Amino acid sequence: MKEWARRIMDEKVREKYVNEVVEKFGDRIISVERNADNQWIIEINREDLPEVVGYIVNHPEWKETQLSTMAGADERPLRGKFSLIYWISINGASGDVFLGIKTYIPEDDPRFPAVTPVHPGAHWYEREVKDLLGLIPEGHPDPRRLVLPDDWPEGVYPLRKDFHYTDSPKREFTDETKYPYREPPKGTAVFPLGPYHVALDEPGHFRLFVKGEEIVDVDYRLFYQHRGIEKIGENRLTYDQVNFIAERICGICGTAHALAYAQAVEAAGKIEVPERAEYIRTVMAEIERLHSHMLNLGLACHDIGFDKGFMDAFRIREHVMWLAERLTGNRKTYGMVIIGGVRRDFLEYRRTMIEETLRKLREEFQKWVDQTLSTRTFIKRCEGVGVLSYRDAKRWSSVGPWARGSGRNFDARRDHPFAAYKYLDFKVPVHKEGDVLARCLVRAEEIMESIWIIEQALDEMPGGDILAEWKEIPPYREAVGFTEAPRGEDVHYVMTGEGNRLYRWRIRASTYNNFPSLPDAMRGNTVADAVLIIASLDPCYSCTERVQVVDLEEKRARVLTEKELIELSRKVSRRV
Amino acid sequence: MKLRSLYIFHLDTGACNGCEIELFDVLTPYYDAERLGVRLAASPRHAHAMAVTGPLTRQTYYAAKEAIKAMPPKPRIIVAIGTCACSGGIFYNGYPIYRRPESPREGQEYPRRGGIFELVQDLRDEGEYVGPVVYIPGCPPRPEEILYGVALALGLVEKRAKGEHYTEEAGFELPEYPIEERIRLSLRERLKYVVGYFDREGILRDFMELAGKAESVEELHRLIEDYCLRNPDSRISLAMRVLEREFLRLKEKYGWEVGMNAKAPQGEVRGVQVAVKRDAGSR
Amino acid sequence: MAVTLKYPFVKLEAPPEYRGIPHIEPRLCIGCGACVNACPADALLKIDDHSTGTRKIVLDVGRCIRCARCDEACPTGAIRMTRNFEVATLDRSDHVEVVELRLHRCPNCGNYTDYTERALEKAFQILPEGLFDKEELRKKAILCRNCRRKLTVDDTIEASREVVG
């Protein structure tokens, strides 16, 4: 293990954090339990939630601490209560700790004080738990529906255990049941984006409130792609099968999700993964980062009409896809990670193939970066556009290149070394400008780092098995699994269950933490940049599950009558 | 109608992004669908065809319906890209997935229902014209598969897929291997942990060939060492040695009277084990 | 220079590692249903008809996510991932492969059991020589569940009678 990893994985460093929380809140803490190597669950009363979570997240001395995930569970069959667990991670290379703040909520009074006023990062989590489990966050600023389809009836909560997973109750789809979008601010017009828009890869609806072409505010309705994965994973599928749906949460970060899931189950079931499997997982995760970042850079070019950059990025990327296909059998690195290890080994010839591809890639990608950065129109469109301040990035618990482009210095690979990262050396690129260009640069630099990581991993790859045998996983054990997906940290929370099935599975994709901060980055920009800013977030709606623009001056244009037009055309011709 | 120009609008009904990106890939230099006259349309109004991805979630259902209705009345070709659009995929019976009332959520119907078919059927019931549906399964389909499907819609290639219904008449065989079936199955299972499911078949086949040739344990050991020398891949060598050890262990367990015409080993087994251990430790 | 591949105008082979569509080899399939249990997407079905004594193993390539779990689970190597990927069609029934096998009939009561004749033969192939009383096993294994239970009970009664004398 490398020195840097040893430092942050030190027992004393870890315990310091737990001890401080215990000391601060004293007897208000009901119990503290260490459920995995770097994970502690602290049980408290629901009244103390905002205070405890707020204390840890907003702690002035704990750098880059953030809300990683939050899961609600229907534990009525077990103890007659609902449960909520807020997972907070300590980042910034200051200790590998995950703190789970757990509280129970009685069935007859399903309410809890919202954490959102203290930490806006909890915004989506608390709306989601209201949708899916019927737990009411009191004091939440935006209690609208988030996840469920508009034609879903009120009062039916799909993640409750008494709801059968294939049921799909409906209500009439009328104007009243449509999503209640916010009223546009005074003096603005609405510019809708989506749900079907060419530049948005996936459906989502954005309402941009615009003045002329300037965006004043944004409202959105996402979760068009909510597919009920968690419920299927808890009911229809077995532990091993869940891996395959986990991959399909997202087509680009498949390995990251499968890995996060596998690691969560491994932590809960105390399954030791062979070292070779950890190295192979690392290489696969990095190959995924290569193709994902290149895709994002390519799409950013496409969105501003720079087709040469788009085509070139995809041409270079294709070699990575072919490599992935030969390593895993599928272009999307699907079907590789499984609980206990990996499914295919790297034979010698595959190693050689990776090395050759990387050599070519490094050279060609450097050329691409030089070419793109020397295109003036590209820089003009990216510089100073879509600025997200450090404060906002922290406030919304943003992750990945989106946050690192705003100066947040954290990366799950370094701060919570998983798989084989603890044996490797690498840098975490951080830029402080917070604009689209900064995020592009972070991604470009990460590609170079990824190539270096893969090369190290191939050099140091040990022998041995690639899969651990495991027989049974004890029921009702909780753990989180975390990975650094190309878009940022992915966290999966699992609670094991009986009959070779999960009791509760909570997926938290990186975009889930990034998206709520999008309006902050979009305000003050123009409509033309909206798509580019969304692309620079590298959203993966399917992971998390569009924007209507709203205007003052433009309103005039909208109601322009034919008469006015003729007059206008006369004016034009007179000028000529 | 043979089309020489096909504007495709992309409709995502809740896909994982895998198929979308492959659809984008089809436009890029290596595949370049534009040479077939295919272009991505900016609006459903321009589209002759609709490329659908995703299992059709209820939230996208209404928007997707509007999008198809916004297309010009003809030809309205639907290209279902990916397993999800073809049949709902792995998500087929989740609670937010749209299915027609008559499509069972837990049934055993085949061809499996789900995906864009549900919407197309709804539209046809409403009296809207919807053209042919080209199904391109795959999770995600390779760009070549999408090209093939599009070429099929354009009438440039022949259909190759064909449904099959086999009965007992197809014949039955229980293949005989040089080693006993239960040992073979155990070895096969063990190999999954060493080199994974994909490479194991080839390695096991080679091992069985050697085991069939060997007259004695010593000879088997020699044959395997020979094989490893000839084959420079350290992973395959490791797997062969693991197989040899496992094979001898199982033979010991089940008895030696059948299979290899060899006597019980005298101490070579340990020797082999040591060798294997050393190998496993090194790179 | 242009790098564009000539496909679909020329034939193109997928790489050997590629996981294409699965295919069931009917001569090897024993109808055990291991693949059906392993399949996460329910692309494989096991449909028993006890009135006609047939079992259908149905594979719908249009539902298959190509994870190769079936390939991994199949004891006889009947279901295999192929490198074929040209399966686009206008008719979904082109994606369905059905293997229809006969169910074993209990010689005692004449009812159909829930395993196929082929699975039984395979089971006998796997049985280790000498460890078990094969003949005894053969006698029991070919019976249906009810008859087997009855036989076991009968045997026990008989044995206890012998003991009690």
Add this chain to the structure above:
Amino acid sequence: MEAERIAFSFISLCLILFLPPLLDGIGRKVKARIQLRQGPSILQTYYDLTTFLSVEPVYPTERLAFRLAPYIAFASAVSAALVLPYGRVIPVSFTGDIFVFLYVLAMVSIAYMVGGFSLNNTYTNTGANREMMMILSIEPILGVAIGTFALNAHTLRIGAIPFALTFTVSVLLAYGLLAYSVYVEGGFIPFDVAEAEQEILEGTFSEYSGYLLGIFKWALMIKRFALLWLLSSFISIPFVRNVANGALILITQLIVLLLLYAGIAVIESMNARLRIDHVIRRNTGVFLCSLAVLLLAALGW
């Protein structure tokens, strides 16, 4: 003489109608090659047009303006192209056609705006709005450029200008202005803000379909052709007017046109689209320069 006139007019009409899709096809092919891909057949734009023309459109509105806009655009574009010289023949020529040229050119854009504003759709409205801002900022530059030439050549017949041009400082500068305004007015990247596909779904076009869309697209191609034919005539004719006959001049014009198209394709693929505010700022700057050029021309330099 009359026979030659009729022959040339006929050829020019064929060129105006059927050459633009080929030029577009060539542009696409060049772009594809720069992107290292095979690209479509150079006849692809014809296939696209014929397919569009054979498809029944959907009418999102009952308004007549919506239905008429493509035809107005088409007619205007063709008329703009007809006042230009083809060899030594100008199909339609009269004094003051210089204003007609600019007017009908603007009519194409106005038809685009009418189409866009006839609907209550944010994308078409934004597209129309952007087109309006574009046309208001670029037409003056084009006007000044052509005006400078006219001042130099002492004629108000646009087709006759290149035959009477003498080279002065202001004329050389006006060439630059003309090239710039033709490029911007043609809506080539980075100035395709009004039809931006990714941002506003091709603006006004987003609601057009079938043959209406076909005609509209065709009209825009003819407009581009007219603009570039103007530039190509101004570049080629002054050099060959004294040494070549009509046919040869026509061929020179064609060759220059092809080169321009290929050159534009190269510039297009090397750039990202600008934002409308960038474009307006740049156009305003160029317009101020153009006034200086006009001043030079007025002083006789």
